Amino acid sequence: xxxxxxxxxxxxxxxVGIGATTYYKRGAATSPEFVLGLEAILNAVExxxxxxxxxxxxxxxxxxxxxxxxxxxxxxxxEFKFSSMVWGGGGGGGSAAVANAxxxxxxxxxxxxxxxxxxxxGQFDRFGQAAxxxxxxxxxxxxxxxxxxxxxxxYAMRVQRFMHDHNIxxxxxxxxxxxxxxxxxxxxxxxxxxxxxxxxxxxxxRWIVEPFHLYDxxxxxxxxxxxxxxxxxxxxxxxxPPVYVLAACQGSDYRQxxxxxxxxxxxxxxxxxxxxxxxxxxxxTPDDVDVAQVYENFTGGxxxxxxxxxxxxxxxxxxxxxxENFRAPDGKLPINTSGGNLAECYMHGLELIxxxxxxxxxxxxxxVRDAKVSLVVSGPMVQPVSNLVLASExxxx
Amino acid sequence: MTTETYLPxxxxxxxxxxxxxxxxxxxxxARHELVVxxxxxxxxxxxxxxxxxHKCHSFDIGWTPIEGRGVLYSYERIWHPVHPALGSACPYLxxxxxxxxxxxxxxxxxxxxxxxxxxxxxxxVEAVFEDxxxxxxxxxxVQWRTVQ
Numbered sequence: 148x149x150x151x152x153x154x155x156x157x158x159x160x161x162x163v164g165i166g167a168t169t170y171y172k173r174g175a176a177t178s179p180e181f182v183l184g185l186e187a188i189l190n191a192v193e194x195x196x197x198x199x200x201x202x203x204x205x206x207x208x209x210x211x212x213x214x215x216x217x218x219x220x221x222x223x224x225x226e227f228k229f230s231s232m233v234w235g236g237g238g239g240g241g242s243a244a245v246a247n248a249x250x251x252x253x254x255x256x257x258x259x260x261x262x263x264x265x266x267x268x269g270q271f272d273r274f275g276q277a278a279x280x281x282x283x284x285x286x287x288x289x290x291x292x293x294x295x296x297x298x299x300x301x302y303a304m305r306v307q308r309f310m311h312d313h314n315i316x317x318x319x320x321x322x323x324x325x326x327x328x329x330x331x332x333x334x335x336x337x338x339x340x341x342x343x344x345x346x347x348x349x350x351x352x353r354w355i356v357e358p359f360h361l362y363d364x365x366x367x368x369x370x371x372x373x374x375x376x377x378x379x380x381x382x383x384x385x386x387x388p389p390v391y392v393l394a395a396c397q398g399s400d401y402r403q404x405x406x407x408x409x410x411x412x413x414x415x416x417x418x419x420x421x422x423x424x425x426x427x428x429x430x431x432t433p434d435d436v437d438v439a440q441v442y443e444n445f446t447g448g449x450x451x452x453x454x455x456x457x458x459x460x461x462x463x464x465x466x467x468x469x470x471e472n473f474r475a476p477d478g479k480l481p482i483n484t485s486g487g488n489l490a491e492c493y494m495h496g497l498e499l500i501x502x503x504x505x506x507x508x509x510x511x512x513x514x515v516r517d518a519k520v521s522l523v524v525s526g527p528m529v530q531p532v533s534n535l536v537l538a539s540e541x542x543x544x
Numbered sequence: 545m546t547t548e549t550y551l552p553x554x555x556x557x558x559x560x561x562x563x564x565x566x567x568x569x570x571x572x573x574a575r576h577e578l579v580v581x582x583x584x585x586x587x588x589x590x591x592x593x594x595x596x597x598h599k600c601h602s603f604d605i606g607w608t609p610i611e612g613r614g615v616l617y618s619y620e621r622i623w624h625p626v627h628p629a630l631g632s633a634c635p636y637l638x639x640x641x642x643x644x645x646x647x648x649x650x651x652x653x654x655x656x657x658x659x660x661x662x663x664x665x666x667x668x669v670e671a672v673f674e675d676x677x678x679x680x681x682x683x684x685x686v687q688w689r690t691v692q
Contacts, residue, residue: 277627283556291556293654295638297626308618311665354623406592409650
């Protein structure tokens with residue numbers, strides 16, 4: 148069997164540019180959300196050594212408000228060839244947006260596709276607050292009348308059950324939070340740079356919704372991030388070392404979106420079918436992962452994702468989930484090396500994907516030694532979710 | 545007449561869907577009866593309401609009364625209010641109840657009683673009907689209390 152005959156994305160696309168705005172606390176951005184998006188896209192263009200007119204495709208997720216045709220017109224792009232949006236809220240579509248961009252490049256629909264997310268929660272609705280409305284319909288009807296609104300309140304219920312099933316201690320969640328804050332102290336882009344978190348401060352912080360303390364929950368931010376993908380042949384002529392896509396997948400397990408919390412397999416991050424598919428597509432095993440960016444909407448999602456990606460067995464969590472194991476440069480499983488959604492910026496996880504690119508380039512401020520395979524997990528517990536493997540070579544073996 | 549409710553007034557009122565999907569549930573709740581969907585073809589229980597049976601794809605879905613008794617499957621104690629009406633209502637408890645007598649479907653609700661009570665996954669709970677009669681929209685919620 149030849150590798151060329153497999154219908155696989157492996158090694159057929161590379162990330163060539165990454166860009167972002169300054170990351171702001173919610174409400175602190177002085178530019179409108181659309182302008183933030185433009186800045187991030189232009190920064191990615193510059194990072195790649197392209198000109199804006201090279202862009203001919205757009206890919207986004209989570210119902211981004213900024214339509215690609217508006218970007219294309221504002222930027223004066225000569226030809227618009229492709230656009231795509233991943234359905235579903237939250238960050239579940241982050242890696243899936245890369246997958247769509249990669250598919251478009253591999254199919255020849257477009258040459259340079261930009262994946263973007265612009266999000267100014269200070270200018271629009273906040274995810275962490277519920278608007279006072281007189282009535283509710285749809286699936287929210289089974290929750291809102293009981294005071295269950297925010298993402299944290301949606302997902303604490305799943306995490307509580309997982310922790311019950313596997314006797315997971317609160318310290319496991321704490322280790323995830325401390326890791327993100329630790330890495331943010333070495334990352335000048337991070338909103339929480341200069342604001343370290345200690346174990347004591349975590350313990351003393353207020354509950355948001357049990358089992359989540361304040362520091363188990365992502366921030367609310369303003370900003371934008373972007374990355375550009377193209378073919379390896381084009382990538383190899385550009386400014387940056389190519390970062391190859393070994394696999395990018397989206398999916399959802401059996402009836403995970405069943406209404407009113409009726410997913411048959413409930414205590415899950417929704418990666419049980421997707422994680423094996425990702426590894427198979429990438430041609431790697433969990434042992435090959437050098438560094439992982441695991442989306443922290445809430446620390447509990449990181450916990451279940453790490454287990455479901457085969458990186459730690461559920462029964463070993465209490466022993467393994469220690470900050471020393473999660474820290475760059477030489478922890479056993481360095482995670483969230485930019486500070487992630489908890490401490491760098493909540494850019495719906497696109498900031499995690501740009502950090503995964505930096506790890507392969509060797510340019511992270513928390514660089515993992517000799518990182519060759521970089522995993523991204525996007526939006527655990529939502530439906531659909533997605534994941535991504537980036538690498539320094541077009542295939543690992 | 546003012547009625548006693550677990551959470552304060554001002555939360556969004558559940559209204560039946562325009563397409564009538566869940567009307568039988570709310571009509572039954574107002575009579576203090578608990579009904580859920582059950583497929584007339586394959587007898588599969590289903591919750592929340594949907595137009596098709598996910599097991600056999602029959603569109604012939606009926607509503608059947610069930611006993612309001614279940615097992616506490618998971619819970620969360622909410623300390624941070626995200627809605628203006630809940631400013632002084634925290635903490636409060638939301639639980640997920642599994643109904644072994646109805647194909648192990650699950651229902652959400654509040655766990656009545658002391659919000660700081662110890663909550664035990666696996667404990668038995670029973671349904672309580674909570675009428676909301678004061679606002680512009682009248683409705684009845686299914687709530688839960690621990691079986692003593």
